[in-house]
Amino acid sequence: QVQLVESGGGLVQAGDSLTLSCAASGRTLSNYVMAWFRQAPGKEREFVASITWSAGTPYSADSMQGRFTISRDNAKSTVYLQMNGLKPEDTAVYYCAAKRYYMTKNSWEYDYWGQGTQVTVSS
Numbered sequence: 001q002v003q004l005v006e007s008g009g010g011l012v013q014a015g016d017s018l019t020l021s022c023a024a025s026g027r028t029l030s031n032y033v034m035a036w037f038r039q040a041p042g043k044e045r046e047f048v049a050s051i052t053w054s055a056g057t058p059y060s061a062d063s064m065q066g067r068f069t070i071s072r073d074n075a076k077s078t079v080y081l082q083m084n085g086l087k088p089e090d091t092a093v094y095y096c097a098a099k100r101y102y103m104t105k106n107s108w109e110y111d112y113w114g115q116g117t118q119v120t121v122s123s
Contacts, residue, residue, distance in 0.1 A: 002026045002112040004096045009117030012086055016121070020081040022096030022114060029053040033103045034079045035110060036070060038092035038119075045095070047105035049081060059103055086121045093118050 008020040022034065035050035049060040049070035058070045069082040079096060094117050097110035104110075 002098050004098060004112055004114035006096045006114040006117040009119045011120045014087055014121055014123050016086050017084045018086060020094055020117060022079040024077045031100050032098050035097045036081045037095045037097055037107055040092040045107045050103045088121045088123045091121050
């Protein structure tokens, strides 16, 4: 079992920056891929970014590149999502997820999920 706990969400204004954190525990994560997804009201869950735990290889969705950056801290077993230039359309619940081995953008392939953290961007 892997436990994931997100934090760092909140209410910000358009153009602001915010960093989300995902603290992982429960298993050795060396073979895992960590990812961030988001879900806005009435919309499907959307892939944001992922990173391999061992090599730290990041990957971001095309629409997020240049604004969102994923990183991880092995010593703290924590994954981060740095979000810059936030827009009202970034308003969503942001989820941290984990799966073994290979990266995928498909949410249904991830085995472990956090409870989510709300990000609200006002115009």
